[in-house]
Amino acid sequence: MSTSEIDQQIEQAIGAIQAIEGLKDIYFVACGGSYALMTPNKYLIDRESTTLTSDAYNSAEFVQRAPARLGKDSLVVVSSMSGNTPETVAAAEFAQSKGALTVGLTTDPSSPLGTTVDHCIEYELAPSEANDRAAACVFNKLLFKLLETREGNSKYPAIVSAQKNIAGVVERVIRSHAERIVSFGQAYKREPVIYTMASGSNYGPAYSFAICILMEMQWIHSNAIHAGEYFHGPFEVTDFDTPIITLLGLDSTRPQEERALAFSKKFSQKNIVLDAKEFDFSDVPEQAREYITQIVFGYLLRAYANRLAEDRGHPLTVRRYMWKMDY
Amino acid sequence: MSTSEIDQQIEQAIGAIQAIEGLKDIYFVACGGSYALMTPNKYLIDRESTTLTSDAYNSAEFVQRAPARLGKDSLVVVSSMSGNTPETVAAAEFAQSKGALTVGLTTDPSSPLGTTVDHCIEYELAPSEANDRAAACVFNKLLFKLLETREGNSKYPAIVSAQKNIAGVVERVIRSHAERIVSFGQAYKREPVIYTMASGSNYGPAYSFAICILMEMQWIHSNAIHAGEYFHGPFEVTDFDTPIITLLGLDSTRPQEERALAFSKKFSQKNIVLDAKEFDFSDVPEQAREYITQIVFGYLLRAYANRLAEDRGHPLTVRRYMWKMDY
Known part of the structure; x- marks a missing residue:
């Protein structure tokens, strides 16, 4: 699908959202990597919205917790790459049974999730290649x-403008890290434990890298x-040999990450630092930088992951359990 | 202080909370072990409240994120054991500067936090000995x-009744685990990595054990x-030798923990299971069990921690950085 088709789907979803009379709460609901993408959404709503509250939930947690306020005044935003994640499909059905409006992001509108939600918005999966049809861009x-x-709120035009240039931005950022990426693969390929660290909107990519790349794929x-x-x-737990990948973003929580x-x-000799202040954001509007940084981190971390996987001879596609058995 | 003095402080705080005309959002704000105690509070509000939303934030995150909705219609509940945690004192001051009402739990009402908040509620620190003046009980x-x-809401009397018996409940539960606790210390004392796993309200004690006991104290x-x-x-990441401590609680999310x-x-031979279905809750009202379980897990995990520390010759009081330098 094209960017303008996605924009139309967004417009339609917003029409339905605006029709919710007493809208107050947004529930962002997904699993794993898709859940990781929801945490910057909550950051965005916290920072920018004066009329809406939000929170991010794992899909199974959401259904079993069954928040008492969930109802016809609620918006539930779900997401699943394949559209087949059973817990997320169940979460959409549960939300609808309570009268909530459901909006779902997936790469496949004909999937169980795509056909269940009230409004489906498509996105494109390309973890190593940036474009404005990626899930994180569509959410923003x-x-x-x-x-x-x-x-x-006046930031939408800046966000759109930033996204138009995201392919070039990400390419430049990854190129500027080329040597560091090679060193990382060599230096860290035998590490049994690697931590990630971040705050605010950057906690999303830090979480995703920890649970989906390091734990799941490596x-x-x-x-x-x-x-x-x-x-x-x-x-x-910090010692001279404790590896920690720290993200230094550009959002309001950067002081925590710097501290x-x-x-x-001071105490570890194995710090890997991804600092967004070094990023060439010359064609990204100032207002959009706080929000686009976490997206760029996602792609940059993927480049680190690709190299680590190669040096370890353990492709990112290998699984021992996922998709191979019932669980 | 006595239980009835705490009850009076609670009454006074509630009087002030009820005077917030447009109350909608509760922000639970703290750091580390105190933050861990906030996550079951959010679970409780999600499950029980039809008029309030809530979320739990680390104190530095809260101040730097500066939620746009924070204001005179907000309640901010902060907590710090000593009352000296600088980020939490700053969070209380920040909340007040935005017009929010602050309620603070601490063991020391004359501390910076105790003297900053609009309403201070005392609690008693006794990590290895249960009573109804513990922070988790006071929060409930x-x-x-x-x-x-x-x-x-009709559950308050059941909660109070459960808390009156908590000393006996915890003593019985720990006694029933006595042999398992001894085996745990021996079997796991040389492990370099130990995971914890839980959901819902029990994520709080699982998080606390992971970051405060295993990472910080061990x-x-x-x-x-x-x-x-x-x-x-x-x-x-699960392999035959991956140690995982799983909590099986009694709240609505137990099916996730069981799954x-x-x-x-199936794949790890190093599972440590703490199952609340085994707990002798004969003198705990049915309605209170969902909410008291996470408190009992806190004490039971502390008994496991005490033994692990002893077998490792690494007391829980040892630190290399905390309180020893500026950071």
């Missing part, structure tokens, strides 16, 4: 357009440490 | 009393895996 457009319509022990929480427990890194650099 | 009372007052790598997320990434355990038992 959906939410900023909604806030423009509801609250007069069988390496990991944990996405929240940079603010680091000083209240996790930092004691955590300043500490870990 | 505060929230169920608030919901009784606002919404006619320098063991860890990660609190959400049981629903397990199948969407983390489960691929995750059923899988991990």
Whole structure:
């Protein structure tokens, strides 16, 4: 599908959302990598919206927790790459049974999720190649357009403009990391544990890298440490040989990430730092940088993952359980 | 202080909360172990409240994220054991600067946090000995009393009745685990990585054990895996020798925990299971069991931690960074 087709799907979904009279709560619901994409959505709503609350839930947690407020005044945004994730399809059905409006993102509108939700918005899967049809871009457009319509939020044009240039931005960023990516693969290929660390909107890509890349695709022990929480427990595990990948973003929580890194650099010799201040954002509007950074981190981390997988002779496609058995 | 003095402080706080005309959002804000206690509070509000939304934030994240909705219609509940946690004191001040009402739990009402918040509620620190003045008990009372007052929720008497018996409940539960606790210390004392796993309200004690006990107090790598997320990434790290401590609670999300355990038992030979169905809850009212379980897990896990520390010759009081330097 094309960007303009996606934009039309977004417009239609927003028409339906605006028709919810007492709209107050958004539930962002998904699993794993798709759940990781929901946490920056909550950051965006927290930062920008004066009329809406939101939270991100794993799909099974959402259904079993069954929030008492869920009902006809609720918007439930679900997402699944294939559209086949059973827990997420069940979450959409559960939300509808309570009278909530459901909007779903998937790459396949004919999938169980695509045909279940009230409004389906397509996205394109291309984890190593950036474009404005990626899920994270579509989410940003959906939410900023909604806030423009509801609250007069003025950032939507800047977001769209930033997304138009995202392919070039990501290519430049990855190129500027080329040597560091090669060193990373060699230096870290035998590590049994690698942590990630971030806060705010960047916690999403840090979580995704920890659970989907390191644990799932590389069988390496990991944990996405929240940079603010680091000083209240996790930092004691820092030793000279503790590998920590720290994201330094451009959102309002960067001071936490900087503080955590300043500490870990003192005591660990294995710090990998991805600093968005180094990114060439010359063609990204100032207003959009806070929100596009987490998307760029996703692609940059994927480039690190590709190299790590190659050096370890353990392709990112290998699984021992996922899709191979019932669970 | 006595239980009845705490009850009076709760009553006063609720009077002030009820005076917030447009109350809609509760922000639960704290760091580390105190943050861990906030996540079951969010579970409770999700499950029980039809008029309130809530979320749990690390204190630094809260201040830097600066939610746009935060204002005179907000309640901010903060907590710090000592009352000296700088990020949490700053969070209370920030909330007040936005016009929000602040309620704070601490063991020391004369601390910076105790003297900053609009309403201070005391609690007692006794991590190895249960009583109804523990933070988790005080939170349950505060929230169920608030919901009784606002919404006619009927569970408060059951909660109070359960808490009166909590010392005996915890003693019986720990006694029933005595042999397993000894085996755990011996069998796991040389493990470099130990995971915890839970969902719903029990994610709180699982997170606390992972970051405060294993990482902070034992320098063991860890990660609190959400049981629903397990199948969407983390489960691929499961091997015959991957240690996972799974909590099986009694709340509405138990099916997720059971499903995750059923899988991990197939492929790991190192499963430690704490199952609340085995707990002797004969003097705990049915209605309170869903909510008291996470509190009992906290004490039971502490008994496991005490033994692990002893077998490793690494006391839970040892730190290399915390309180020893500026950070």
